[in-house]
Amino acid sequence: MVTLDFSTLTVPVGIVRILELIFTCITFSLVASVGHGAGSFWTWCMFTWCFCFCVTFLILFLEFTSLSAKLPISWEDFTTAFAMLATLMVLAASIIYPVFFTCSNCGRSIGASVTSCLAFILYAVDVGLTRAKPGEISGFLSTVPGLLKVLEAFVACIIFICLDNNKYSQYPGLQWCVAVYSICFIFALLVIIFTICRLLSLFPAPFDKVLTGCNVLAVLMYLTAVVIWPLYSFRNNPRPSNCVKGIICTWDNLVVISFMTAFNLGAYIADTVYSFRLVFFVSRT
Structure with a gap:
């Protein structure tokens, strides 16, 4: 039976994830309105923002409906690993897109660059909120060595x-x-x-x-x-x-x-x- 848990949307990490949704959605919408860019870097940036938006929405939905507790995975490890991965991906996109696709008189491109940087900050905050604190008992990927494993794979x-x-x-x-x-x-x-x-x-x-x-x-x-x-x-x-x-x-x-x-x-x-x-x-x- 599905149980709606509104508290998942009002806790600090829930609010941060809602803001992540908003800024990634604004970013890929602005970039799409500018038009398709040449090369694989434009595709990478668009994939990053869309991927992060979809997975963040999925995490919010599963926690709001309490379905996350029924999944046969370590939910804490999954959400922390994704937050770390999203931080790295959005950081890369926030560097690549302004360097190769933003011009001085393109307002929407500049706006997309700004919102992408804000999304990166939010995902970094997400990592800080979900990672294991000293003395806490948590999953491996919530610890510093676990986060380093995600970083190593991304690099x-x-x-x-x-x-x-x-x-x-x-x-x-x-x-x-x-x-x-x-x-x-x-x-x-x-x-x-x-x-x-x-x-x-x-x-x-x-x-x-x-x-x-x-x-x-x-x-x-x-x-x-x-x-x-x-x-x-x-x-x-x-x-x-x-x-x-x-x-x-x-x-x-x-x-x-x-x-x-x-x-x-x-x-x-x-x-x-x-x-x-x-x-x-x-x-x-």
């Missing part, structure tokens, strides 16, 4: 978007880097899926120790990628003269991958530090 997706098959297929070193990105992404994705679906008991060893070991391995693998990717990508490969500012070219994608590789290395190092703290210090006390 890997950005890397995959920027990959050029014709480039990395020529060098075994770059192929190794792609293998590093893929292996670490698959593990992060499995952790997220297994946590949401409450399947962590299927791990063949204690989850915290498996997580720590894989994080250490990921740090070592990303350390090699941080060195190898720029070495093979930019050796005898200066920036082409036809790469115009404001237009992404293949060489710029190599820079993005190099930066994201270093960024993900930092995320995995932080993840490893938290994992060691949980396994060797918190568990003993």
